[in-house]
Amino acid sequence: MENEKRTAPHWIYGVLLIVILAVGGYFRVVGLDWDENQHLHPDERFLTMVTSAISSVEDVGEYFDTANSSLNPHNRGYGFYVYGTLPIFLVRYVGEALEQTGYSQIYLVGRVLSALMDLLTVCLVYFIGARVYDRRVGLLGAAFSAFAVLQIQLSHYFAVDTFTTFFTVLAVYFAVEVGTFAPSPSGSRLPKSGADANTVKQRKIRLSSFVLFGLALGMAVSSKISAAPVALTLPLAAWIYWSKLPTEEQRQAGVRVFGYLVFAAFLSVLTFRVFQPYAFSGPGFFGLKPNELWVSNLQALRAQTSGDVDFPPALQWARRPSWFAFENLVLWGMGLPLGILSWAGFLWIAWRMFKEQFITKTSEVSGSWKKHFLLWSWTALYFSWQSSLWNSMMRYQLCIYPFLALFAAWTVFTLWDEAGREWQIGKVRFQIKKNAGRLMTFAIAAVVLLTTFGYAYAFTGVFTRPHTRVAATRWIFQNVPGAVTLTLETEDGSFNQLLPYPAETTISAENSWQTNIIARKSGELTTITLPHIFDESELGTPQTLRVELFAQSSGQTLAILETELTFDATFQTSHVFQLTEPVTLTEEQSYGLRFSLANAGVISLKGAAVANESSWDDGQPLRMDSYDPFGGIYDGSLNFEMYWDDNADKLERFITNLDQADYIFITSSRQWASTTRVPERYPLTSEYYRHLMGCPSGLEIEKCYNIAQKGMFQGDFGFELVEVFQSNPSLGNLEINDQPSEEAFTVYDHPKVFIFKKSDAYDSTYVREVLSAVDLSNVI
DSSP: OTTOOOOSOHHHHHHHHHHHHHHHHHHHHTTTTTTTTOOOOHHHHHHHHHHHHOOOOSSHHHHTOTTTOTTOGGGGTOOOOOSOSHHHHHHHHHHHHHTOOSTTTHHHHHHHHHHHHHHHHHHHHHHHHHHHTOHHHHHHHHHHHHTOHHHHHHHTSOSSHHHHHHHHHHHHHHHHHHHTOOOOSSOOOOOTTOOOTTSOSOSSOOHHHHHHHHHHHHHHHTTOGGGGGGGGHHHHHHHHHHHTSOHHHHHHHHHHHHHHHHHHHHHHHHHHHHHSGGGBOOSSTTOOSBOHHHHHHHHHHHHHHTTOSOOGGGGGGTTOOTTHHHHHIIIIITTHHHHHHHHHHHHHHHHHHHIIIIISOOTTTTOTHHHHHHHHHHHHHHHHHHHTSTTOOGGGGGGGHHHHHHHHHHHHHHHHHTTTSEEEETTEEEEOOHHHHHHHHHHHHHHHHHHHHHHHHHHHHHHHSOOHHHHHHHHHHHHSOOSEEEEEEETTEEEEEEEOOOTTOOEESSSOEEEEEEOSSOEEEEEEEEEEEEETTOOOSOEEEEEEEEETTTOOEEEEEEEEEOOOTTSEEEEEEEEEEEEEEOTTOEEEEEEEESSSOEEEEEOOEEEESOTTSOOSSOSBTTBOIIIIISEEEEEOOTTSOOSHHHHHHHHHHHHHOSEEEEOSSTTTTTGGGOTTTOHHHHHHHHHHHTOOTTSOHHHHHHHOOTTTSOOSSSEEEEEEEOOOOEETTEEOOOTTSOHHHHTTTSOOEEEEEEOTTOOHHHHHHHHHTSOOTTOO
């Protein structure tokens, strides 16, 4: 900046940058295994499967052999692959070097590299800010970028977004190098403390800037094809440089610049050929015909993202306003203070450029608008393009976050430097004293920086606390009975150990069923719960069930239990054995249970019947803690399939599931926040959600579930909300409910999980009445 006074020693900027990177690095790696190896991010899960399946090649010939290369996802069973290959190549080769290539290992390698890429992006923010404005702006911009929540969140995912952003911002940096060259009598280099864009380095621009831009562009597009528009920044930067030359030099320089641009374009294509090799048919390097499978993959992706394909993930975008991307960026991606300051800077820069060009007409004298134009134009272009898409997701805007951070920093120091000047708004002129103006500026900067830091710190709690689905799973294991549930009284309280019961297994006088138990904790066995016992013989007569507990090592009988089973009209019953004399079990010791009938008849056992929402979402409980919940522990045959069309068949599915289910698990907002947005298509589903939770008629269903907690609403379908698992960003007692944000902001790392339990108030006739009253004749 023109009026910068260098009061700080040069070394202090380096020290502060290191501090910013250290804090930003901590935010990006804390809680890196946030889902405890459960792979709860579907895109990351896919990349993990792909990266663990591919393998390094023996030579260059194999690398470019599209049809046979072991690095080509299409050759490893993944025929639909639309991501760039550079990120998975990097992760795979680093994983091989570390001998961490398995499915349960490679995702952590990917997350570490993702965090590193974003931290390098923060570094670039500093260098771009220092070059275009000054070191103060670069430093504060780097701090804002380091603490931006969306950048922190995406750094915890093995996905291509942070890789793409780094290479994109790197390309912009080299474009900035070109744009900040201009005639200079001294030919001196940019001062270490930074300078205005018009303070220039030398008369003749360097080819190296164009070369490095081409390489960065190729790597950006090899990470994600949507990074291609960054190619426009180099011609724009070259024009800015050319426009600052004396008229007599422009012709000769124009020819040279054009040649450099062509060479940069060539290098970018060459780089893309190297790092996205399977976009081409091969088999050798010069096999440049586009790969038809890769092209068809991109065409299918374009159809999905444009709304032309009717599939479940597209429902969330129904009725979204045109400003939805902006709203999410400001409120959630950056946080309100930084979001407001960033866009205020963006608009202020736009006004200053417009004013200089068309009102005061001082552009020919100062040309200061040109220092903003490259970064501002890129931000405006990319934001407008991504916001106009059908699925304007928050992460699609990640490539402009670094520049918005710089605009916020520029705003702060421009207000600081211009404190005491006369301001005019319309016809009103006013002046704030310099000291007062600087005090206000300092207050603004402090508030924005501290609140952004606080929001970032609060959000990292999402990664250090147990994932909500993981926590819900462990709660289910301790509170929802399996086919056979042992209750032990331990030093830490009651503990339930679940035993699986093999499908198709029956128990009779002739065929007993015996299972092995390895005690998970030491304690006194007090009860054995059998939640569902079925009379397979359908005799309708009482049957005597005998259970024998014994020690595997010695064969010693520890307890013998008997009960007479009486079945209802559906040939079902349940029973809880209470041990009058508790048996002490020792952790890691092996025991046996033997079930048999003392008289004629045949029975089978089942765990609690649990209903999940959709095959498109991760259900509950998860396979973890050495339990396979649907391998004989719970009856997992019930699924509402919320995304299926609302029709008579779905009505019967709903009623059957509600009749049979003991518990209903809602594991994220994916279904209730999307299907209810189009009640014309999902009137039955919407009615179900309203009655299950008990949402008042005047309250939108989505908002109702966003705020719902135990006891807040009273549903009338006979299922009680017994537990809610929600992990909000929190700072002390202050919690931020971010459920109203875009779906992807919460459903991966902190979805809201509801658990409903059937109560005695359940009335199948009433449920049928309510759901059958829904008019399905006009469903679109």
